[in-house]
Amino acid sequence: MASKLSELQSAAAQASKYVAKNGPSYYKQLMEKNKRYIKNPPTIESCQLLAKQLFYTRLASIPSRYDAFWKELNSMKQVWNKRKEFKNEDYRIAALFGVGWVVECYAWFFLGEVVGRGFTFTGYYV
Structure with missing residues (x-):
């Protein structure tokens, strides 16, 4: 059990070193690649605004999802009515x-x- 623990600790240390070495460059590359999705300035107010926009956008999509549900249900009813064929x-x-x-x-x-x-x-x- 002690040998497995030391193996696990060495593996964790290697992973930590790898992340410490390559993490910042990966982070910069990721941010540069996805900068079109970043809201500037990155403040609490802009995050709260985006959260509200997401909430109300999802709320506004309920009628279209409701209509899609009933359309799907009606198509299933038609299939059920044609089951004898x-x-x-x-x-x-x-x-x-x-x-x-x-x-x-x-x-x-x-x-x-x-x-x-x-x-x-x-x-x-x-």
Whole structure:
């Protein structure tokens, strides 16, 4: 256990040295590359103004998102009403998407469990 701790400490020291050496140049490069997104002067007031603009912009987008939701729901109702005209291929495609969705949900659950345990594989998954 002590050897792993010393290895971890040396790795952390190397990472710290790397960040100390390359961090400022990376920061300058990043800021130069994205300077069109920077609000000058960078004051608390300008940050508060941007936060308010973001909030009210998102608030203003609710009606269009509401309309898009009802449009999507109506298209799903039309598909449901035409279900008697479906062929076997249509059912197969729907089943394929359904199975894919279930597999994706399980994969996210599994990944969350692994991350929650500190990236260790134990228990039922072995």
